[in-house]
Amino acid sequence: xxxxxxxxDLITPQMFYDFRSLGHFLExxxxxxxxxxxxxxTTRHVRVVTAFLGGETNVTMATIIDLIYNHRQxxxxxxxxxxxxxxxxxxxxxxxxxxxxxxxxxxxxxxxVGQELRRKNxxxxxxxPTDPADITQLRAATxxxxxxxxxxxxxxxxxxxxxxxxxxxxxxxxxxxxxxxxMGAPTVNGAVVVRKRRPHTTVQxxxxxxxTLSRNRYATGYLALPLAVWQFACKTHVTEKRIFSxxxxxxxxxxARACLDSLTHSSMAKLRASVAEGIKNGTMYWQLxxxxxxxxxxxxxxxxGTAATAILLEDCAPGAFNLQDHIDRVMLQERRQMTIDxxxxxxxxxxxxxxxxxxxxxxxxxxxxxxxxxxxxxxxEFNSARMSKRRLPKERVTVMQPVGTxxxxxxxxxxxxxxxxxxxxxxxxxxxxxxxxxxxxRGDGASIAAIWRIKKFLAAHPEHYKAFRNIVPPGxxxxxxxxTQLNTIASNTYGPASSTDPSSLSKSAxxxxxxxxxxxxxxxxxxxxxxxxxxxxxxxxDCWRISFGxxxxxEHFAKPMSNPPDLQLLWGxxxxxxxxxxxxNKDFFDSARPDMKVPLGTPWVAxxxxxxxxxxxxxxxxxxxxxxxxLDDAGExxxxxxxxxxxxxxxxxxxxxxxxxEEDGFEGDRVxxxxxxxxxxMGWWIIxxxxxxxxxxxxxxxxxxxxxxxxxxxxxxxxxxxxLETYCLHRYEASxxxxxxxxxxxxxxxxxxxxxxxCDWVQEDYNKWxxxxxxxxxxDFNDHFYRHTLAPNVMEFLRMKENMESAFGLKPRGxxxxxxHLRNEFQQLLRMHKEDQLHLYRxxxxxxxxxxxxxxxxxxxxxxxxxxxxxxxxxxxxxxTKDRRVDEVVKDHxxxxxxxxxxxxxxxxxGEDGDDAGDGTMHGIDYSDQESERSDDEDIDRQExxxxxxxxxxxxxxxxxxEVEEEQMDQYVPPVDDTGFxxxx
Numbered sequence: 006x007x008x009x010x011x012x013x014d015l016i017t018p019q020m021f022y023d024f025r026s027l028g029h030f031l032e033x034x035x036x037x038x039x040x041x042x043x044x045x046x047t048t049r050h051v052r053v054v055t056a057f058l059g060g061e062t063n064v065t066m067a068t069i070i071d072l073i074y075n076h077r078q079x080x081x082x083x084x085x086x087x088x089x090x091x092x093x094x095x096x097x098x099x100x101x102x103x104x105x106x107x108x109x110x111x112x113x114x115x116x117x118v119g120q121e122l123r124r125k126n127x128x129x130x131x132x133x134p135t136d137p138a139d140i141t142q143l144r145a146a147t148x149x150x151x152x153x154x155x156x157x158x159x160x161x162x163x164x165x166x167x168x169x170x171x172x173x174x175x176x177x178x179x180x181x182x183x184x185x186x187x188m189g190a191p192t193v194n195g196a197v198v199v200r201k202r203r204p205h206t207t208v209q210x211x212x213x214x215x216x217t218l219s220r221n222r223y224a225t226g227y228l229a230l231p232l233a234v235w236q237f238a239c240k241t242h243v244t245e246k247r248i249f250s251x252x253x254x255x256x257x258x259x260x261a262r263a264c265l266d267s268l269t270h271s272s273m274a275k276l277r278a279s280v281a282e283g284i285k286n287g288t289m290y291w292q293l294x295x296x297x298x299x300x301x302x303x304x305x306x307x308x309x310g311t312a313a314t315a316i317l318l319e320d321c322a323p324g325a326f327n328l329q330d331h332i333d334r335v336m337l338q339e340r341r342q343m344t345i346d347x348x349x350x351x352x353x354x355x356x357x358x359x360x361x362x363x364x365x366x367x368x369x370x371x372x373x374x375x376x377x378x379x380x381x382x383x384x385x386e387f388n389s390a391r392m393s394k395r396r397l398p399k400e401r402v403t404v405m406q407p408v409g410t411x412x413x414x415x416x417x418x419x420x421x422x423x424x425x426x427x428x429x430x431x432x433x434x435x436x437x438x439x440x441x442x443x444x445x446x447r448g449d450g451a452s453i454a455a456i457w458r459i460k461k462f463l464a465a466h467p468e469h470y471k472a473f474r475n476i477v478p479p480g481x482x483x484x485x486x487x488x489t490q491l492n493t494i495a496s497n498t499y500g501p502a503s504s505t506d507p508s509s510l511s512k513s514a515x516x517x518x519x520x521x522x523x524x525x526x527x528x529x530x531x532x533x534x535x536x537x538x539x540x541x542x543x544x545x546x547d548c549w550r551i552s553f554g555x556x557x558x559x560e561h562f563a564k565p566m567s568n569p570p571d572l573q574l575l576w577g578x579x580x581x582x583x584x585x586x587x588x589x590n591k592d593f594f595d596s597a598r599p600d601m602k603v604p605l606g607t608p609w610v611a612x613x614x615x616x617x618x619x620x621x622x623x624x625x626x627x628x629x630x631x632x633x634x635x636l637d638d639a640g641e642x643x644x645x646x647x648x649x650x651x652x653x654x655x656x657x658x659x660x661x662x663x664x665x666x667e668e669d670g671f672e673g674d675r676v677x678x679x680x681x682x683x684x685x686x687m688g689w690w691i692i693x694x695x696x697x698x699x700x701x702x703x704x705x706x707x708x709x710x711x712x713x714x715x716x717x718x719x720x721x722x723x724x725x726x727x728x729l730e731t732y733c734l735h736r737y738e739a740s741x742x743x744x745x746x747x748x749x750x751x752x753x754x755x756x757x758x759x760x761x762x763x764c765d766w767v768q769e770d771y772n773k774w775x776x777x778x779x780x781x782x783x784x785d786f787n788d789h790f791y792r793h794t795l796a797p798n799v800m801e802f803l804r805m806k807e808n809m810e811s812a813f814g815l816k817p818r819g820x821x822x823x824x825x826h827l828r829n830e831f832q833q834l835l836r837m838h839k840e841d842q843l844h845l846y847r848x849x850x851x852x853x854x855x856x857x858x859x860x861x862x863x864x865x866x867x868x869x870x871x872x873x874x875x876x877x878x879x880x881x882x883x884x885x886t887k888d889r890r891v892d893e894v895v896k897d898h899x900x901x902x903x904x905x906x907x908x909x910x911x912x913x914x915x916g917e918d919g920d921d922a923g924d925g926t927m928h929g930i931d932y933s934d935q936e937s938e939r940s941d942d943e944d945i946d947r948q949e950x951x952x953x954x955x956x957x958x959x960x961x962x963x964x965x966x967x968e969v970e971e972e973q974m975d976q977y978v979p980p981v982d983d984t985g986f987x988x989x990x
Contacts, residue, residue: 076106081104090112122180125180155226162801167814219253273409281438294313296415298772310413316404321750335882335883357711365549369545456476483693486709498683544838552578693708702748718863719862
């Protein structure tokens with residue numbers, strides 16, 4: 006019922022001032038005049054009330070309200086029903102229905118504030134009209150019917166920041182912010198404090214974001230949509246997604262997938278536009294790194310496919326990718342000029358020697374705390390002109406875009422061909438676009454070998470595109486090459502599992518508590534590399550100890566020194582320490598200069614026959630059948646066999662004793678000879694290991710040329726051929742601009758604060774993410790889910806996981822080790838090397854383990870027959886291409902001079918690139934091969950049961966077996982060390 010006082014037509018002036026109570030008086034005093042109705046108040050009445058309500062009096066409304074609210078008579082009696090009606094919401098009571106002043110005022114205030122919070126929160130669901138960059142309403146996708154909508158992009162997700170969102174909420178809706186702060190912020194003595202573990206500002210942002218989403222399903226831009234995509238990137242279980250969506254923290258998983266499809270569409274469109282721009286400018290802007298992906302689903306179904314990432318090329322001269330120039334150089338066959346001498350002379354040995362010396366200095370300076378003053382000088386020396394061969398720009402940030410996966414087996418010829426054509430199609434590269442341009446696909450050794458096979462099989466085709474002459478692989482990728490070389494060093498230097506030989510890495514692993522690889526031919530990259538780097542540095546430090554003539558390096562430098570060493574002194578000492586890498590036999594020891602001579606140890610006394618140590622070694626060798634070949638090789642006396650004898654020896658893989666027996670009259674030191682080989686081979690590996698993150702591709706290239714010899718002498722001879730092909734491409738068949746373009750883009754830098762890494766390692770990291778999803782969800786790699794929703798966005802998934810932690814103020818998880826001199830494993834190794842006199846010359850010392858000098862053996866074999874055979878086989882491709890070109894020229898000449906119209910070859914239709922493709926007739930050539938499709942486990946069993954014998958020329962070139970081993974390597978994706986990519990472990 007309406008208030009009678011407001012029915013002005015029923016009120017007389019006498020009644021207006023006839024006060025019946027204090028309440029009636031206040032009601033009349035604060036009468037709110039209604040427009041259009043006669044105002045019965047006097048002028049003084051209006052003036053006094055206006056001054057009071059406007060705050061012009063000494064006593065303001067705040068004073069009166071506070072007096073009323075806190076007055077002892079304002080409270081309802083304890084036994085009254087109104088006692089529990091403080092701050093009542095509208096569905097409980099109206100302020101007019103409550104007679105007690107306090108309960109009425111609190112209820113009135115709550116309902117008034119509630120209306121304001123509702124209004125301001127409604128404004129938060131709409132884009133800020135004063136900020137054109139506002140993303141409150143961010144659409145996951147659009148069907149085209151809505152106008153002026155903002156679609157989600159990875160750039161927007163990358164800008165996510167909790168402090169920025171909090172600032173926006175506080176500016177646009179201060180009442181909402183204050184209300185949530187009152188509920189969530191802890192206080193100390195009345196002052197708000199921000200806790201470290203659960204800051205209330207972050208909680209407020211989450212609450213307000215959920216409240217706005219509950220009001221408007223399109224208000225997802227600040228937090229709900231990014232969080233849903235982040236949950237997808239973290240492979241959150243679908244039940245968790247549904248629950249958090251119901252809470253309003255995220256959008257539904259269906260919306261997140263639609264968003265990812267939209268992101269894929271925009272990303273791939275941007276890639277194709279950039280490719281087209283490069284073609285328009287007459288050059289190639291992008292390259293591609295690819296790799297096979299495979300994962301078992303339900304333990305018995307192997308899902309196989311191929312994944313790839315497009316990488317933007319940088320620092321490339323105009324015309325670097327001119328196809329005709331490359332073909333002309335191939336036709337010249339200048340690789341026939343290559344000899345063992347020219348190959349050896351192309352290596353900058355002085356540069357490698359200086360880098361080795363500097364690394365020895367680095368190890369000492371970073372181990373001894375008292376030498377910390379030299380660390381900046383050592384780092385500066387690494388960056389100096391004489392130590393910089395070809396250093397990539399430090400400010401570079403590589404632009405990459407993963408493309409959709411397919412279900413092809415890339416290590417098979419037909420599978421690789423279909424996979425490549427599919428990737429080229431996704432990038433917008435067809436025959437017309439690639440006319441007279443080179444495209445570079447990158448990959449591991451098996452992938453590159455498959456591409457070379459395609460080019461060989463299609464060499465007779467006259468058209469460059471259909472003959473794949475536009476496709477020029479730069480060579481095997483660096484990470485797989487480093488992994489293969491690590492396998493070579495491990496199989497050569499670990500020795501029997503229970504070896505007592507101090508030069509064997511097995512004994513070092515036992516002393517340091519490190520796990521010995523179960524398969525020395527396919528080691529786990531990061532755990533094994535960390536262990537072998539530890540062993541290498543400990544042995545270098547023992548050499549330093551002997552050089553300083555002290556019993557303990559740490560104690561020596563802990564003492565006050567009147568003349569502390571400088572960098573120049575340590576440099577000179579390290580050059581002499583390299584003598585340890587040359588001590589092989591007694592003749593060298595006797596003839597060495599005094600300052601280069603290895604110090605003598607105590608006389609060597611051979612253990613008695615049948616001692617426990619020898620028996621343990623023999624038993625360990627018999628238990629490890631997988632290392633039988635490597636250990637059998639190690640048992641040969643490399644100085645006692647000629648090349649022909651070594652090549653003529655037929656080795657069979659069976660359990661034989663791995664105990665190395667010296668010839669009668671042996672007076673050398675086999676232990677220190679083994680050590681010399683380890684320091685040499687691992688030293689080269691260390692150079693590449695440190696050069697990659699620094700972007701020093703020049704040093705990596707020098708090491709790869711050295712590994713041509715090492716691989717040629719080992720059982721990994723396919724990689725020797727891969728690197729020889731790469732060397733010939735740079736030396737004879739590429740212009741300087743093309744060679745520079747390949748070198749300048751061999752490494753990538755994924756983020757501004759990251760180090761350089763190898764292209765294939767990035768792809769391996771992406772593959773790990775895809776393979777884990779296959780294991781859980783099934784499906785094929787050419788399904789829409791993998792091909793369109795996942796693969797093109799996998800790079801951003803990994804970035805988003807890191808960006809989200811940063812957005813929430815979380816610090817990256819630490820991956821560094823403690824100070825080297827405090828690590829127990831270092832102390833154990835240094836103590837063992839000192840007791841064993843590892844780096845002291847003890848004539849006659851031999852302990853049943855012998856490593857092979859793969860570099861020297863490779864040099865000998867390359868000089869004997871292998872370079873000549875490689876040239877003969879590799880120039881067959883250019884012979885076929887040259888003959889085909891000559892035929893085409895003659896045919897064109899005859900057609901021009903003939904009165905009859907020339908006969909035109911019928912167009913050959915390309916094979917289908919769909920799921921059912923595989924008829925072996927793509928590009929018009931039947932290139933079907935009989936590659937095995939057996940499982941990897943069957944391949945391993947077959948290799949162990951029947952290893953092919955080496956022929957009289959020393960070749961064991963079973964290419965298929967090498968590819969299977971490489972596929973097995975790809976099945977294992979090790980945890981990330983310091984590359985900047987995190988594992989889930």
